[in-house]
Amino acid sequence: xxxxxxxxxxxxxxxxxxDDALVALEWGRAPGGGETKLLKEVKRQLESYFTxxxxxxxxxxNMKGSxxxxxxxERMNRIxxxxxxxxxxxxxxxxxxKAVRAVGLANGANPIAIVVPCHRVIGSDxxxxxxxxxLPTKRALLELE
Numbered sequence: 001x002x003x004x005x006x007x008x009x010x011x012x013x014x015x016x017x018x019d020d021a022l023v024a025l026e027w028g029r030a031p032g033g034g035e036t037k038l039l040k041e042v043k044r045q046l047e048s049y050f051t052x053x054x055x056x057x058x059x060x061x062n063m064k065g066s067x068x069x070x071x072x073x074e075r076m077n078r079i080x081x082x083x084x085x086x087x088x089x090x091x092x093x094x095x096x097x098k099a100v101r102a103v104g105l106a107n108g109a110n111p112i113a114i115v116v117p118c119h120r121v122i123g124s125d126x127x128x129x130x131x132x133x134x135l136p137t138k139r140a141l142l143e144l145e
Contacts, residue, residue, distance in 0.1 A: 076120070
């Protein structure tokens with residue numbers, strides 16, 4: 001799969017494309033890689049996001065997961081820039097307020113962090129909870145916004 005690694009204010013990231021769609025944004029650098037039109041556009045949009053010029057990503061994505069996970073990710077993608085919601089709020093918004101733990105697991109399985117803003121989901125008490133890039137990174141992303 002075509003991929004491109006880049007340095008960002010929150011560390012090295014690798015963006016991965018499959019069939020002309022973004023399928024993953026991973027922490028760290030992957031060996032090899034290359035640039036495609038889409039990967040260049042993802043990089044451009046990420047750079048604009050990190051300089052506060054872009055608030056909403058506009059990229060073709062193919063998020064692979066269960067129907068439940070995709071519902072969580074789609075709803076998570078609607079959280080406005082600079083705002084946060086709790087896991088309970090997110091569960092309620094997908095119509096299943098008792099699925100807080102399942103929502104948390106789906107959030108943690110988000111394959112396209114930052115672009116699909118899982119960092120905007122926090123604990124009901126306002127605490128920062130789990131994030132694949134680490135809590136300092138989650139805090140940095142929320143402060144950026």
